[in-house]
Amino acid sequence: MTKKVSIIGGSGYTGGELIRLLLSHPNVEIGQVTSQRYLGKFVHNAHPNLRGQKLIKFTSPDQIQPCDILFLALPHKTAAQDIERYAEIAEHIIDLSADFRLRDAAVYKKWYGEDHAASSWLERFVYGLPELHREELANAKYVSGVGCNATAVNLALYPLAAHNLIDHVVAEVKVGSSEGGNSHSLASHHPERSGAVRSFAPTTHRHQAEMQQELGISQIYFSATAIEMVRGVMCTAHCFLKDDIEEKEVWKLYRKEYKGEPFIRLVKDNTGIYRFPEPKILQGTNYCDIGFAKEKNSKRLVVMSAIDNLMKGAAGSAVQSMNVMMGWDEKTALDFPGLHPI
Amino acid sequence: MTKKVSIIGGSGYTGGELIRLLLSHPNVEIGQVTSQRYLGKFVHNAHPNLRGQKLIKFTSPDQIQPCDILFLALPHKTAAQDIERYAEIAEHIIDLSADFRLRDAAVYKKWYGEDHAASSWLERFVYGLPELHREELANAKYVSGVGCNATAVNLALYPLAAHNLIDHVVAEVKVGSSEGGNSHSLASHHPERSGAVRSFAPTTHRHQAEMQQELGISQIYFSATAIEMVRGVMCTAHCFLKDDIEEKEVWKLYRKEYKGEPFIRLVKDNTGIYRFPEPKILQGTNYCDIGFAKEKNSKRLVVMSAIDNLMKGAAGSAVQSMNVMMGWDEKTALDFPGLHPI
Amino acid sequence: MTKKVSIIGGSGYTGGELIRLLLSHPNVEIGQVTSQRYLGKFVHNAHPNLRGQKLIKFTSPDQIQPCDILFLALPHKTAAQDIERYAEIAEHIIDLSADFRLRDAAVYKKWYGEDHAASSWLERFVYGLPELHREELANAKYVSGVGCNATAVNLALYPLAAHNLIDHVVAEVKVGSSEGGNSHSLASHHPERSGAVRSFAPTTHRHQAEMQQELGISQIYFSATAIEMVRGVMCTAHCFLKDDIEEKEVWKLYRKEYKGEPFIRLVKDNTGIYRFPEPKILQGTNYCDIGFAKEKNSKRLVVMSAIDNLMKGAAGSAVQSMNVMMGWDEKTALDFPGLHPI
Amino acid sequence: MTKKVSIIGGSGYTGGELIRLLLSHPNVEIGQVTSQRYLGKFVHNAHPNLRGQKLIKFTSPDQIQPCDILFLALPHKTAAQDIERYAEIAEHIIDLSADFRLRDAAVYKKWYGEDHAASSWLERFVYGLPELHREELANAKYVSGVGCNATAVNLALYPLAAHNLIDHVVAEVKVGSSEGGNSHSLASHHPERSGAVRSFAPTTHRHQAEMQQELGISQIYFSATAIEMVRGVMCTAHCFLKDDIEEKEVWKLYRKEYKGEPFIRLVKDNTGIYRFPEPKILQGTNYCDIGFAKEKNSKRLVVMSAIDNLMKGAAGSAVQSMNVMMGWDEKTALDFPGLHPI
Structure with a gap:
């Protein structure tokens, strides 16, 4: 039986990707x-690629009706204000904003500069990255989205962090214009x-909070540079390991995790x-590609990761999380392999 | 029952798109x-987007075995030389080169500068553009590919040409680098x-032969300009009509055809x-988008069309033609709606 | 003796180019x-390339003081409103807007939709394209700017138009985003x-008025397409000549004119x-490069021209016109040869 | 009196920039x-931007005649082989390859994998970066070029390195395609x-040798990523300082140095x-722009620098070095301020 899914805030870029994915999803x-x-x-007036697909008209947020799953694709700080109301509309909520990503209200205040509008809800949400939270997602009702930059960094570093191998790390991301x-x-x-080639956040980017929370390490030095690209995040993480490790061991670790x-x-290769x-060959896909290079005679391991910020960094992970939460095949509606050349 | 499909010459760009499409095709x-x-x-060494898909190794053309459908994605003038041999390998052949697009060997010689290597086969092939040859394709065994630029022009102009409305037309295409x-x-x-912004063919482009053949008109003045783009063809066709026609009538005509x-x-809009x-929102799709603008107090009608040259201009039309030829749903494996923003 | 030059409206893109050029001009x-x-x-807050050059602060238009030469780089319809006041400030005025490009107030009204605010001034201005108006400019006090698209078309077609060789012409320009x-x-x-690849003006572009005025021909069919490019205009003009002409003759004609x-x-070549x-190798230069290709067995001559829209299409032609008007070496401050690769 | 300058290897990109600069140099x-x-x-067949400038034909390297200053713009390892011969042709030599950048033949062998072909010449060359070697250049006869990436890093870090403030540093450069x-x-x-967004050298880039030599520090961790850009190097250097320093102090240091x-x-700003x-507004200029951001509560100082790799990273520094060596105004022929927008 198909589930009814609605989207609050569907005219933005992540909203558009959600619609695209959900239109091809057989269960919704x-x-x-x-x-x-x-x-x-x-x-299709907002999302020209959807011209000729199923005709859907945008409705007012005030007229939202009960549904099974509700996606919130709203500006930051907006979802938290009305979360009680949204919870009455749908049993399952997936929020793509930054409102429910952090578990600790004090950390939220530190990075977002004000008290959280619904801090009691923070513990009810599961961080929507299946690679790190698959079991919790399977039992969740409320799922947060993920920060796009945080996702590139978190997936690049998770195997190392999980084994407590990192002394400190400089993570630099190059990002496309659709992030804005x-x-x-x-x-x-x-x-x-x-x-x-614009250093818009050489220090002090908010996604660091998500990295520290998810990786459980604090020595992350993060910078973000905007480059000529529409879609994509490329992370180059310079990890200074506690001990020198051979490349073979790194392979083993990543393969296992x-x-x-x-x-x-x-x-x-x-x-x-x-x-x-x-990132360019990942446009439209839900992949996170990860590679690495070990520097000889040094403790530096360079880990590289690439994602499509609107997919694995937003709508793709959200749909993947929905699939896990609802008990569906995790890959459903996410099988586009990407294009080459592009 | 699934059909076995092989591809001769699978490392090029159209070969890569064929593999991508066929991997998701349930009937093959x-x-x-x-x-x-x-x-x-x-x-995936040639087509990095296919990493993680079904593992396929490139084999030698000499080791090709019998199959149901054979795609030829070879350099021009290569397919014609071995067409007899290929016909023994498969009942159905779809050739993506320029070798079998023209029906008249004299026209071929005029544009390609030498005698056709297998001219008796020209009449056995159907031009692989379903919008113009659907019925013949349904009964075909041998299908030719289409020229990418020709396809953008032909689909833009077909309704006008079919009703004999064009006096003469200047068709200018802007193309991406993957065309080469x-x-x-x-x-x-x-x-x-x-x-x-490179005028690589201000006059004398070979695809004009396909336009004249398919549209049945000779007064086509064609130019091609390479622009900053990887995938895509944008055609701007300045049609000088025999009679002034209102925009409303043009709408009616295109809607009907x-x-x-x-x-x-x-x-x-x-x-x-x-x-x-x-073209940018058509990357990876099989659409041909068509629009027009009528100049006031003039007989000029500007018709614009956009395609992805590797899809509707090559592999997409080829798979669509295969679907028609085999009696399958014409849209199978061609349902990717495209991305925005991109 | 150096002349004092002021600019009204210096924060836009053409204003920035004017400042760049004038800073290196030895006579001003x-x-x-x-x-x-x-x-x-x-x-340099508006024009970051000017950081480290002579320190100049933007002042209020209300505080403008007498000077020798006044450049107006204002939005269309603004210069005309205050032209009397500007004429009291400076003996020489060069206006880069569209306000004084057309000599006929009725034509202005037709294309710009309203009565000209200072129609008596139209005849006092000279169209600021030295290639077509060098002698008048030498005696002028008031110079209009040029439309960037019009300039690419006019310089491409002038030799043909001057000899009355054109029956009709389709002129299509591809333009960069700085045009806006x-x-x-x-x-x-x-x-x-x-x-x-955006057809923003398939028909009815205002610059056609300047083409008809300057070329003296009416059968110009114009379209403009925005492409991926910041600076530059590329014009492809498909000329249908009254008589067939050999390429050699075309060469002779362009060389002579x-x-x-x-x-x-x-x-x-x-x-x-x-x-x-x-256009890409013309960025920052004042060149207009012109080439052509004659179609065999046809009356079509394809003439191609390329300019930097902010230079030869705006600030460059304005400074060149100033040089002519003031009796200075026409090339002064315009000697940058352009970059390659770029 | 003008000096005669010749160029061995003038068809490459740095050769083209040399010609462009020297054509506008009043002393040569x-x-x-x-x-x-x-x-x-x-x-102009190799450098289309030079069309219409002084007509120069390429000659054979065998026919090179005596001159005052000889520029070598050859592939790496080529200049060293013939340096004796070149020294007979000209009193002053400026070599743009990597052959004479390193002072220590053992270091050369380590990074370039073979013995230096003319190691006795290493000490006669001065590293051609006037900001670090102005006095030596003033007395030099032989000048080496600079590595483009090394230059971006060296100029970013020099003031910190000179004061021994760096514990270790991760320097990541984003580079354009003309580097190749x-x-x-x-x-x-x-x-x-x-x-x-291609990690072509996550570790082990040869320019590290130049950084270590010029900065006198060994804890440099370098990575290079190719991005969508033709000209330009953007360096983001994450410096971990020995002591925490306030931004104000950093300002003071850089201003002084x-x-x-x-x-x-x-x-x-x-x-x-x-x-x-x-880098984009530096195209064609000889500037190195430098900025920084200090992370709060951390010893990380992010220093950013941008250059045009063909100019400050190659031909520009070479001409600047020539000016210093010959006692001319250091800025001669290097006054192009760059373009905006671009």
Whole structure:
């Protein structure tokens, strides 16, 4: 029996990806998709790739009706304010904002600058990254989204962190322009943004809170640079290990920790062009590709990971989490392999 | 019962797209994929997006075994030389090169500069564009591929040509770098090709032969310009009509001629950003989007069309033709809706 | 003796180019540069490439003081409203907007939709394209700017038009995002604009008025497509000639008409990558490169031209016109040869 | 009196930049420019931006004649083989390859894998970075070029290294495709290289030798990632300082060390888009822009630097070094301020 799924805030980029994925999902039927900006218009007015798909009109958030699963794709700090109301509408909630990612209200306040609007709900949510929380998700009713940059870093480092191998790590991500959503500004104006290599967060990026929480380590030094790209996150993590480890051991570790993971691919070839992960061939896919290079005569291990920020870093992980939560095949609606060349 | 499909020449860009599509096709099983350059390597060495999909190794063209359907994705003039041999291997052949697109050996010689190597086979092939040849394809055994630029032009102009409305037409296409295949040269070297707006064929492009054949008109003036893009063809066709026609009539005509076509979308909005066709949101899809603008007080009708050159302009139309030829649902394996933003 | 030059509206893209050029001009000294948006800030806040150059602060337009030459780089319809006041401030005025490009107030009204605010001034202005109006400019006090698209088309077609050889012509330009100035919108938002091939003006572009005026021909069919590029205009003009002409004759004609022109280069090579004009290597230069290809057995002559829209299409032609008007070496401050690769 | 300058190996990208700069240099006259590949052709066949400049034909390296200053722009390991011969041709030599950058033959062998072909010459060369070696350059006859990546790192870190403040540092550079020169390969083929975020040297890049030599520190962890860009290097250096230092002190240090440097700009604004260095507005310029961000409650100082790899990272520094060596104004021929937008 198909489940009815609605989306609050469906005109943004993650909202669009959710609609795209859910339209091809055999176990769900899309109920309502809300948008204040596009009220009464068809979804393809906001998401031109959906032209010719099932005709859906954006409705008002005020007219939302009961459904089985409710996705919230709202600006940060908005979902928390109305979470009680949303919980009355649907048994299952998946929130893609940053509102319910952190378990500790004090940590939330530290990074987001104000008290959490619904702190008692924090413990009811499970962080929506199946690779790290599959069992909890299977029993969850409420799932948080993931930070896109945090996801690239967390999946790159998890096997090392789980074995307490990291002394400290410099994680640098290169990101595309879709990370900023669809609100335009002078900084996103094409003549200014095109060809940019822009250090927009050399220090102090909020996703660090998610990394520290999920990896359980504090010595993470994070920087983010915007580059010429629309979709994609590329993480280069320079890990200074507590002890020198041979490459062979690193292989063993990653293979073991990610064994059977449907969306993790280890990419480390000796020849060819795509010897390490690259985000461009992941566009539209739910993969996180991971590779590494060990520096000789040094404790530095460089771990590289690549994702599509709107997929594995947002809508893809959300749908994957839904699949786990609902007991469906985890890969459902997430089988697009990506394109090459692109 | 699934059919066994093999591909001769599977390491190029259209070969890669064929493999991607066929892997998700429920009615077929991939038999062999040949490549001399990548002999013995896995397909993901040539097509990195296929990493983690079914493991297939490239085999030698000499070791090709009988199968139900044989795709030929070879350099031009190669398929024709061995067509007799291929016909012994498979009952159905779909050739993606230019070798069997033209029905008239004299026309072939005029545009390709030499005698056709197997001219008696020209009449056995059907031009693989279902929108124009669906019935013949349903009864075909041998299908030719389509020229990517020709396809953008032919689908843009077909309704007008079919009703004999065109006096003459200037068709200009803007194309991406993947049109040139995966053979590198100084012209395709990134520092040279990046940001180019390069008039590589202001006159005398071979695809004109396919346009004249398929549209039945001779007054086509064609030019091609390479722009900064990997995938995509954008056609802007300036049609000088025999008589002035109102926009309303043009709408009616296109709606009627393309009624029920699963991969043609008419795109002509009054508001929004994507008011006319654009290739970027078509990457990976089999759509041909078509729009138009009528100039006031003039006989000029500007018709715009956009496709993904590797899909609707090559592998997509080939699989669509296979579906028609085999009596399967025409849309099978071609349902990817495309991405936005991208 | 150096002349004092001020700029009204110096925070936009053409304003920035004017400042860059004037800073290196030995005959002028920059007086004031006004901006309401950046009032009190340094010019490098709007134009980051000017960091470390002479320190200039934006002043208020209200505080403009007398000077020798006044550049107006204002939004369309703004200059005309205050032209009397500006004429009291400076003996020489160069206006980069569209306000004084057309000589006929009725034509202005037709294309710009309202009565001209200072129609008596139209005849006092000279169209600021030295290649077509050098003698008038030498005696001018008031110079209009040029439309960037119009300039690419006019310089491509002038030799043919001057000899009355054109029956009709389809002129299609591919343009970069800087043509839209520095006002951001959803259409210019990087994820939307990136990789676009967008038919923003398939018909009815205002620059046609300038083409008809300057070329003296009416059968111009114009379309504009935005492509992935920041700076640049590439024009592909499909000329249907009254009579068939050999390529040799075309060469002769263009060589004769553009003999001695310092910023026109004929580009038509038989080998190499850059056989025809391309805008990317013209960034920052004042060149207009022109090439052509004659179709065999046809009356079509394809003429290609490329410019930097902010230079030859705006600030460059303005400074060149100033040089002519003031009796200075026409090439002064315009000697940057452009970069390769880029 | 003008000096005669010749270039051995003038058809590559750095050769092209040398020609562009020398053509506008009032103190030099270009003698010969050699190229085996383009022998007998005009320089604009290799460097299309130079069309219409002074006509120069490529000559054979065998026919090189005596001159005052000789630039060598050859593949690595080539200059060293013939250095004796070149020294007979010209009193002053500036070599842009890696052959004479390292002072220690043993270090050379370690990084380049073989014995140096002319190790006795190593001590006669001065490393061609005026910011670090101005006095030696003033007395030099032989100047080495600089590694582009090394230059971005060295100029970013020099003030910290000079004061012995660095414990260890992770330096990551993002680079454009022109770094690879003009030899094409499948990796540089546009469909493959376009949009890449490619970890081509996560560890073990040869430029580390130059960093260690010039900065006098060994704890440098270097990685290089190729991104979508033609020209430019962006360095993000994560410095772990021996002691925590306030931002104010960092400012003081950099201001003092780079006081009066004509091509170093400190870029660290609180508002605006270009708050930190960015390579795109440096294209064609000789600037190295440097900025930094201090992480609170941590010993990490992130230093960012940006250059044009073909200019400050190659031909620009070479011409600047020539100016110093010859006693000319250091800025001569290097005054292009860069473009915006671009």
